[in-house]
Amino acid sequence: MNRLRIGVIGAGGIGGAHLRAYAAWPELCEIVAVADINFAVAQTKASRYHAAAFDDPRIMLDRCRLDAVSICTPPKWHLPVALEVAERGIACLCEKPPARTLAETEAIVAAFERSGAILQFAFCHRFHEPVRQMQELIEAGKLGRIVQIYNRFGFRFDRAATSWFTDPEVAGGGVLIDTLVHSLDIFRMLAGEIERLEAAVSTTLPISVEDTASIQVVSRSGVIGSLHCSWVTPVSEAEIRVWGTEGEAIVDYASSDGACYRLAGESDWTVLSARAPDRFVLQTAHFLSCVRHRQPPRVGTADGLAVMRAVEAAYRSASRK
Amino acid sequence: MNRLRIGVIGAGGIGGAHLRAYAAWPELCEIVAVADINFAVAQTKASRYHAAAFDDPRIMLDRCRLDAVSICTPPKWHLPVALEVAERGIACLCEKPPARTLAETEAIVAAFERSGAILQFAFCHRFHEPVRQMQELIEAGKLGRIVQIYNRFGFRFDRAATSWFTDPEVAGGGVLIDTLVHSLDIFRMLAGEIERLEAAVSTTLPISVEDTASIQVVSRSGVIGSLHCSWVTPVSEAEIRVWGTEGEAIVDYASSDGACYRLAGESDWTVLSARAPDRFVLQTAHFLSCVRHRQPPRVGTADGLAVMRAVEAAYRSASRK
Numbered sequence: 001m002n003r004l005r006i007g008v009i010g011a012g013g014i015g016g017a018h019l020r021a022y023a024a025w026p027e028l029c030e031i032v033a034v035a036d037i038n039f040a041v042a043q044t045k046a047s048r049y050h051a052a053a054f055d056d057p058r059i060m061l062d063r064c065r066l067d068a069v070s071i072c073t074p075p076k077w078h079l080p081v082a083l084e085v086a087e088r089g090i091a092c093l094c095e096k097p098p099a100r101t102l103a104e105t106e107a108i109v110a111a112f113e114r115s116g117a118i119l120q121f122a123f124c125h126r127f128h129e130p131v132r133q134m135q136e137l138i139e140a141g142k143l144g145r146i147v148q149i150y151n152r153f154g155f156r157f158d159r160a161a162t163s164w165f166t167d168p169e170v171a172g173g174g175v176l177i178d179t180l181v182h183s184l185d186i187f188r189m190l191a192g193e194i195e196r197l198e199a200a201v202s203t204t205l206p207i208s209v210e211d212t213a214s215i216q217v218v219s220r221s222g223v224i225g226s227l228h229c230s231w232v233t234p235v236s237e238a239e240i241r242v243w244g245t246e247g248e249a250i251v252d253y254a255s256s257d258g259a260c261y262r263l264a265g266e267s268d269w270t271v272l273s274a275r276a277p278d279r280f281v282l283q284t285a286h287f288l289s290c291v292r293h294r295q296p297p298r299v300g301t302a303d304g305l306a307v308m309r310a311v312e313a314a315y316r317s318a319s320r321k
Numbered sequence: 322m323n324r325l326r327i328g329v330i331g332a333g334g335i336g337g338a339h340l341r342a343y344a345a346w347p348e349l350c351e352i353v354a355v356a357d358i359n360f361a362v363a364q365t366k367a368s369r370y371h372a373a374a375f376d377d378p379r380i381m382l383d384r385c386r387l388d389a390v391s392i393c394t395p396p397k398w399h400l401p402v403a404l405e406v407a408e409r410g411i412a413c414l415c416e417k418p419p420a421r422t423l424a425e426t427e428a429i430v431a432a433f434e435r436s437g438a439i440l441q442f443a444f445c446h447r448f449h450e451p452v453r454q455m456q457e458l459i460e461a462g463k464l465g466r467i468v469q470i471y472n473r474f475g476f477r478f479d480r481a482a483t484s485w486f487t488d489p490e491v492a493g494g495g496v497l498i499d500t501l502v503h504s505l506d507i508f509r510m511l512a513g514e515i516e517r518l519e520a521a522v523s524t525t526l527p528i529s530v531e532d533t534a535s536i537q538v539v540s541r542s543g544v545i546g547s548l549h550c551s552w553v554t555p556v557s558e559a560e561i562r563v564w565g566t567e568g569e570a571i572v573d574y575a576s577s578d579g580a581c582y583r584l585a586g587e588s589d590w591t592v593l594s595a596r597a598p599d600r601f602v603l604q605t606a607h608f609l610s611c612v613r614h615r616q617p618p619r620v621g622t623a624d625g626l627a628v629m630r631a632v633e634a635a636y637r638s639a640s641r642k
Contacts, residue, residue, distance in 0.1 A: 234585035264555035
C-alpha cells in the first residue's frame with residue numbers, strides 16, 4: 001500500500017498540530033510539503049519532517065503530487081486556498097471555522113462537490129475520546145431523556161489585541177466564530193440539529209470583535225444548551241455537562257480520565273478511562289482512512305454548513321438589543 | 322423591648338421553614354399564631370410553638386394583635402392574603418414568587434405603599450452566606466470585571482404531577498416561576514439590573530407546565546448569565562459560578578464551606594469558611610430588624626417587581642419559536 005502524500009498549508013500553531021498528527025501515522029502517510037506565506041516558518045516546520053517548504057500553496061499543489069492537504073491558514077484564506085485544492089482534485093482537511101461566512105463555506109463545499117474530492121471539516125472535538133464516550137452514554141439511553149447541556153471553553157488570550165484572531169477581516173469575527181463554533185458542533189453531535197438559538201456577546205479588551213460570548217440553543221428534539229466562551233477569563237476551563245432524566249455526565253478537558261457520569265440514586269461518579277490517542281491524531285486517522293477508501297468523512301460538508309448557519313444566526317441575535 | 326408578635330399564614334413546607342427561623346430568635350419575637358386552610362396542619366405546626374391555630378387568616382389577623390406575618394401560601398393566595406395584611410397595617414414577609422403575575426405583584430406592592438407597613442419579599446438566597454461572600458468578592462473587585470455567570474438549580478420532583486406546584490392556576494407557571502425566580506434574583510444581586518433575556522423551556526413529565534427551563538440573561542453592565550433549572554434531573558445540584566477578568570468564584574450549595582475562588586495565576590482554590598446561620602434564619606433576622614426599626618428591607622418591593630417583570634419576559638420569550 002502506497003503511503004498517502006500529504007501537504008499542510010499554513011504552518012502556525014494549528015498547522016503544527018496537523019503535522020504532528022500526520023506524523024503519528026507513518027505507515028499510512030508521508031508529510032511531503034509545508035506551505036506558509038512566511039517562508040521561514042514553512043522551512044522550520046518542514047525541516048522537522050524532512051519535507052519541502054513553499055511560500056505559495058499553488059506551487060506546492062502543482063509540484064508535489066499530493067493526495068491530501070490540510071488547510072490551516074487563518075479563515076480569510078480558507079476559500080481561495082480550498083478552491084485551488086478542489087480544482088486539482090486533492091482531498092482536504094479544512095480547519096475550523098469552515099470559513100469567515102456561510103457564503104464562503106457554501107462556495108468551498110460546492111467546489112469539492114464539483115471536483116469529487118473528499119472534504120472534511122476539522123471539528124476535532126468529535127474525535128475527543130471522552131466526548132465520544134459521552135455521546136455513547138446518551139445514545140445508549142443511560143442518562144434517560146437529555147434535557148440540558150452546558151459547555152464552557154474559557155481561557156486567557158493575552159496576545160489578542162495584536163493577533164489576526166481579533167481582525168474581523170481575517171478571522172470573520174471574534175471568540176464566537178473561533179471558539180463557540182466548536183461548542184455549536186459539539187451540541188449538534190450530542191443533541192441533534194439546532195432549532196433555535198440566541199447569543200449574547202461582550203468586549204472587554206481593546207479590540208473590535210467580541211472576546212466573550214454565550215449562546216442559548218435548543219435542538220429540534222427539545223434539548224436546551226448553554227454554551228459559554230471567553231478570551232478574558234484567566235483560568236483555563238474546558239468542560240461539557242449533560243443532564244438527562246436518569247443521570248448526568250461530565251467531560252472535563254483538564255482531566256486525563258474519560259467521561260464521568262452518575263445515575264439516579266447514585267452518589268458517586270463512575271469514571272471512564274480514556275486511553276485513546278488525542279483528538280488531533282484520531283481526526284487525522286479518520287481523514288486518512290476516508291481518503292484511502294474514498295468514503296465520506298463523518299464530519300462532513302453538511303456539518304460545516306449547519307455550524308456556519310448557526311454562527312451567522314448567533315451574530316444576528318447578538319446584534320439585536 | 323417587647324418581642325414582636327408573629328403569625329405565619331400557610332403551614333406547608335416553607336411555612337415550617339419560616340416558623341423554625343422565627344423560633345431561632347426568641348429574644349426578638351414570639352410565634353403567636355399559625356393559619357392554614359387545612360386546620361389540622363395549622364394545629365400540628367402551631368402546637369410545636371405553643372401558638373394558636375386558625376383556618377382563616379382574616380380571623381387570625383383580627384384577633385391576635387400581630388406585628389408581623391409571613392405569607393407562605395401557594396402563589397394564588399398571595400394577593401388576597403397580602404391585601405388583608407396590608408389593610409391592617411401589619412408588616413409582611415411574603416414568600417417567592419411574589420405572586421402569579423406582575424399585575425398581582427404590583428397590586429400587593431401598592432397596598433403596602435398605601436398602608437405604610439413594611440413588605441419584604443422572601444428571596445432567601447440573598448441571605449445565603451456563601452452567596453453574600455461571592456457578592457463581596459465581586460464588589461471588592463477581586464475577580465476583576467465580571468463577564469459571565471452560570472447558575473443551576475436542578476433536582477427531581479417526583480410528586481410533581483399531583484402537586485399544586487404544577488397547577489398553573491395556583492402556581493402561575495412551572496419550574497421557571499417557582500425556581501428560576503431565585504436565579505433571576507441572584508443574577509440581579511451579583512450583576513445588576515437585567516437588560517435583556519431569552520428563555521427556553523421543556524416539559525417531560527405528564528403536566529401542563531414546564532419542568533425544565535433555561536434563561537440567558539444580560540445585565541445593563543454587560544454581564545452574561547446562563548440560568549438553568551429542572552424538576553426532572555435526578556441528581557440534586559445547586560451551584561453558582563462567576564467569571565471575571567481576574568478570577569472566578571463558585572458557590573456549591575452541597576458544600577458546608579463558603580464561596581471558593583481562584584485568581585489569575587493561581588492553580589488552587591481559596592475556600593472561605595461559612596459559619597453564619599442558614600439563609601432562612603438570617604432572612605428572618607433582617608425582616609425582624611426592619612420591622613423593629615421601621616427601615617426598608619434590603620430585598621424590597623422594587624426587587625419583587627423587577628423579578629416578576631423578568632419572569633413574564635421569560636415566559637413570553639419561551640413561547641416564541
